[in-house]
Amino acid sequence: MDYLTVALAKGRLAEMAMDIFAEIGMDCLEMKEKTRKLIFTDEKNKMKFILVKASDVPTYVEYGAADIGIVGKDTLLEDSRNLYEMVDLGFGKCKMAVCGPAELKDKLGGITDLRVASKYPNIALRYFQDEKGQTIEIIKLNGSVELAPLVGLSDVIVDIVETGKTLKENGLDVLEDVCELSARFVVNKVSMKMETERIMDIVTKFQNIIRENEE
Numbered sequence: 001m002d003y004l005t006v007a008l009a010k011g012r013l014a015e016m017a018m019d020i021f022a023e024i025g026m027d028c029l030e031m032k033e034k035t036r037k038l039i040f041t042d043e044k045n046k047m048k049f050i051l052v053k054a055s056d057v058p059t060y061v062e063y064g065a066a067d068i069g070i071v072g073k074d075t076l077l078e079d080s081r082n083l084y085e086m087v088d089l090g091f092g093k094c095k096m097a098v099c100g101p102a103e104l105k106d107k108l109g110g111i112t113d114l115r116v117a118s119k120y121p122n123i124a125l126r127y128f129q130d131e132k133g134q135t136i137e138i139i140k141l142n143g144s145v146e147l148a149p150l151v152g153l154s155d156v157i158v159d160i161v162e163t164g165k166t167l168k169e170n171g172l173d174v175l176e177d178v179c180e181l182s183a184r185f186v187v188n189k190v191s192m193k194m195e196t197e198r199i200m201d202i203v204t205k206f207q208n209i210i211r212e213n214e215e
Helices: 012-023 054-062 073-078 121-131 165-169 189-194 196-214
Strands: 004-009 039-042 047-052 068-072 084-088 094-100 114-118 136-140 156-161 173-181 183-187
Touching (some): 183 196
Parallel strands (some): 114 156
16 A cells, blocks of 8 residues: 655644544654654554645645645645645635735725735735636745834735734734634645545545534
């Protein structure tokens, strides 16, 4: 039997996913130890787990280096990949939102040449151009996007909001919600054909645990 490889987004999502994998009988003990290792093997269940950067999970899955991936919906929306999105895991919940100075609330539609800074240029463009029919200028940033409106680089930002604490500390507010986000279970299309039974068994077990947790 070949190994099934699972790509996990490093950090909190990986830890939460590991808990579910452990609950369905996978050996995740080594992964929970403090280590710099990136590949972990569960010999008994013929499973391999790899830890990668969140934004790379869909790439590993699409190209078949991993059969399964656990990743945030934000990453899937930003980079449209050719894979199956199987389960909304319900954890890692947050939202994508347009944020900026409070005085801009309900005024965004009237601003021509609105400048929007974001780590997620594709999500921002789709929201403003496709959904709202508004032409904007996108400024791609890789970190500390909250700074952009404060120093005049942009009018607003499009970013993930969990608690809103960072926004408030920087004098910004949520102006509009773009979409809800959470972790997703994704599968490589070829793997799904070759290993339908094993993958669907894991999918079903995940769904059952999520259902139990919701009750």
